[in-house]
Amino acid sequence: MSTKVDFSKVGFADFQRMAGDANLSRYEKIGFPDTYRKGHEQDIFGDICAKLTNLSRTEMRVLDIGPGCSDLPQYLIDLCAQQGHVLALMDGEEMLAQLPDSDAVSKIDAIFPDCPDFLAQERGCIDVILCYSVLHYVFDEGCVFKFLDHALDLLSPGGQMLIGDIPNVSKRKRFFASDTGIAFHRAFMKTDESPDVQFNVPDTGHIDDAVMFGLVQRARNAGFDAYIVPQGENLPMANRREDILIVRS
Ligand SMILES: C[S@@+](CC[C@H](N)C(=O)[O-])C[C@H]1O[C@@H](n2cnc3c(N)ncnc32)[C@H](O)[C@@H]1O
Structure with a gap:
């Protein structure tokens, strides 16, 4: 494990500083020791795509909240280009600067849900929301229910959201x-x-079953289907992390 950063104590501002630190690997920039992500991200992306089935369709509107800067967002960028999706990446400016620019990708420098223009423009229009390995930072620094409510508001009919890699x-x-x-x-x-x-x-400071079930119930009460789903057994933290999948009918 790296001794360069205490990964248990990072927050949004730390991520932006770490993004520009040339001494950190691309995994360390997003708060992971290399061993937790190196060689695993293709499997992680496969698990994400198996749950977010709208990604295999064409011409979807896709939002990644907190893409970070390792291989995962690059896999998503490539898939979106291949399928003709429109992709929005929302994170801090320094993190977004690590990712390539392209016409089909918009970068939004914001801390979700503090993005009133985006929320107003995209209300009910997003077919896929990916929020992977982010919720525990929201839990620490913001309000997970406010986060959830605003994200639900963005989903189109048939839209899917994966709040993934939640340490429970x-x-x-x-x-x-x-x-x-x-x-x-x-x-x-x-x-x-x-x-x-x-x-x-x-x-x-930790998400537990009460928070997981609370989020699922909150989404269901708002009219969405919501499920706690396991990670594929081949994923590096499947024994202590799980995902929430939400679908708008
Ligand atoms: C642990 S990294 C995960 C990166 C990527 N999703 C992955 O799994 O490889 C968390 C990322 O979420 C971003 N982040 C944290 N809270 C956020 C928020 N409320 N809105 C947007 N981005 C956020 C951080 O800046 C960081 O890039």
Whole structure:
């Protein structure tokens, strides 16, 4: 693991600073040690495309909230070009500057949902929203329900949103309290000790089952279909992260 950045403490402003830091790899710029993403992003993108089936259609309007600057947004840019989609990438200016420019891609320097013009222009018009490995930063710095409400407002009829790669501390605890999780921990940490898992304690700053189910219920109450879905087993953090898929009928 890199010692250059404490990835547990980064926020939106840190991401913008990290984006321009030539000492960081493209994975470290988005808050991941190389081992968590290098060699895995093609599988991650495959998992995303299997859930966001509108991406395989043509001439869709696509929004990526928090694309970062590793290979994932490049895969999305290439797919959108191939399928004739219109793609909007929303992130900080420094992060967006790491990504190539093209006519079919608009870059929006904003922290979602603080983008009133975009929200007004695109209301009910977006066929695909991807928000991958971003929600925990919103949870830390903003309001996930406000974030969700504004994102739902953008979806077109038949539109799909994937809030992906959500670190759910409840799922993490279940895993590390299991025989499989204990064996995983011992092998990974090269120790005979069991992981320290504490139930019935406040998990300040962490998304848990209550937040996951709250988001799903909130979306359903707003008239959308919403599901908590697992990540493919081949993904690097599938044992402690999961996704929320939302569909407008
Ligand atoms: C962990 S990185 C994930 C990047 C990319 N989605 C991926 O999974 O490879 C989080 C990214 O989200 C951006 N971000 C965080 N909060 C955001 C918000 N409210 N609106 C737009 N971008 C945001 C950060 O600047 C950063 O680029």
